[in-house]
Amino acid sequence: MPWGTRALCTRELRLRAWGCQSSTHGRIGAPRAGGGAQCSAPRHTRPPCTRDSGALYPGIAELHAPGGPALHAPGYQSPVPRGTRAPHAGAGRFAMPWGTRAPRPVVPAPCAPGVGGGLCARGCQSFVCRGVGAPYPGGHRLPAPRWSGLRGAGAPCRGVPGPRPRREPRPPARAAHSAAAMSEERLRRVRDRVRPFPDFPVPGVLFRDISPLLKDPAAFRALIDLLEDHLRVSFPHIDFIAGLDSRGFLIGPPLAQRLGIGFVPIRKKGKLPGPTESISYALEYGKAELEIQSDAVEPGQKVVIVDDLLATGGTMCAACELMKRLKAEVLECLVIIELKLLKGSEKLKSIPFYSLLQYD
Ligand SMILES: O=P(O)(O)OC[C@H]1O[C@H](OP(=O)(O)OP(=O)(O)O)[C@H](O)[C@@H]1O
Numbered sequence: 001m002p003w004g005t006r007a008l009c010t011r012e013l014r015l016r017a018w019g020c021q022s023s024t025h026g027r028i029g030a031p032r033a034g035g036g037a038q039c040s041a042p043r044h045t046r047p048p049c050t051r052d053s054g055a056l057y058p059g060i061a062e063l064h065a066p067g068g069p070a071l072h073a074p075g076y077q078s079p080v081p082r083g084t085r086a087p088h089a090g091a092g093r094f095a096m097p098w099g100t101r102a103p104r105p106v107v108p109a110p111c112a113p114g115v116g117g118g119l120c121a122r123g124c125q126s127f128v129c130r131g132v133g134a135p136y137p138g139g140h141r142l143p144a145p146r147w148s149g150l151r152g153a154g155a156p157c158r159g160v161p162g163p164r165p166r167r168e169p170r171p172p173a174r175a176a177h178s179a180a181a182m183s184e185e186r187l188r189r190v191r192d193r194v195r196p197f198p199d200f201p202v203p204g205v206l207f208r209d210i211s212p213l214l215k216d217p218a219a220f221r222a223l224i225d226l227l228e229d230h231l232r233v234s235f236p237h238i239d240f241i242a243g244l245d246s247r248g249f250l251i252g253p254p255l256a257q258r259l260g261i262g263f264v265p266i267r268k269k270g271k272l273p274g275p276t277e278s279i280s281y282a283l284e285y286g287k288a289e290l291e292i293q294s295d296a297v298e299p300g301q302k303v304v305i306v307d308d309l310l311a312t313g314g315t316m317c318a319a320c321e322l323m324k325r326l327k328a329e330v331l332e333c334l335v336i337i338e339l340k341l342l343k344g345s346e347k348l349k350s351i352p353f354y355s356l357l358q359y360d
């Protein structure tokens with residue numbers, strides 16, 4: 001079996017074990033800790049992961065920062081991005097923090113030749129050892145991989161222990177590219193593709209333009225990678241990604257696809273057919289009205305709301321109100337960019353909020 005397949009099986013274990021949410025807030029109902037200075041440690045009674053403040057703090061990447069506080073917190077396990085080495089495959093490369101139990105090495109079922117060789121269109125092998133339709137740790141069902149037609153000759157593993165796979169020679173030292181470095185690199189790519197425009201659309205507003213980010217496929221992929229990783233480690237189950245008109249529509253669907261879940265649009269008024277719920281709200285530069293179809297989500301369903309940017313928080317707040325009317329649970333409001341000076345996250349009160357990039 002090609003190198004890398006084991007690593008990804010183990011990644012699942014690591015993600016499952018990682019109970020820390022790198023959000024600036026706790027979960028719904030939880031009081032906000034120190035204005036977002038800490039992230040909560042839900043479900044697994046993990047200790048809180050501490051984080052620095054700063055003009056630009058990089059979410060997951062920061063938790064991975066070499067020597068960063070979270071790495072030393074007992075119980076913290078860094079998620080390993082696709083393609084990185086399994087923790088047990090190379091002594092000391094991903095040293096377990098003191099006091100934690102190393103995940104038991106998994107002996108994956110044998111992958112038929114060709115299956116583990118990186119057939120995933122995204123260049124990863126993350127489906128290989130999860131199996132078709134297998135529940136992703138904590139709940140999601142993954143979509144059938146494209147190569148499911150290979151059943152028999154190359155059926156994905158089903159988790160049944162098989163004979164020990166033959167070890168392939170390890171790739172060279174390039175693998176030393178650590179998880180932290182990868183996250184930071186992704187974040188740098190994203191940050192470099194956000195362009196400021198003074199006095200747009202009205203004097204006094206510094207407009208943060210994500211058009212260059214959309215135009216650069218590597219940067220856009222890095223963005224979706226970061227958001228996907230964040231959501232996978234933060235929430236065991238999400239029913240839908242809801243996106244806000246219009247730039248939230250650019251991020252929400254690819255993210256939902258990655259997670260194997262559906263996307264729900266929350267639109268500006270007058271665009272959606274059928275019965276709707278609507279709400280008006282104030283913007284940084286104007287007023288608007290948002291709408292959602294009344295049957296978009298069922299009561300009790302768990303939703304993450306995504307948008308490109310949080311300024312005053314009026315739009316996001318309005319979207320949360322719409323979800324509340326439909327009795328859905330908002331797990332988190334997720335944006336690429338947060339304009340800290342406008343204090344939009346405060347408007348969200350106890351609703352968890354996460355941003356990749358922060359600007360004053
Ligand atoms: O936090 P707020 O002050 O509410 O501002 C944030 C919102 O403003 C922008 O959208 P805009 O309404 O300009 O619409 P657009 O995405 O269609 O450009 C942005 O995409 C957010 O949705």
Ligand SMILES: Nc1ncnc2[nH]cnc12
Pocket residue numbers: 205206207208209284285309311339
């Ligand atoms: N400053 C800003 N840049 C981009 N989009 C925005 N939406 C509201 N404020 C914005």
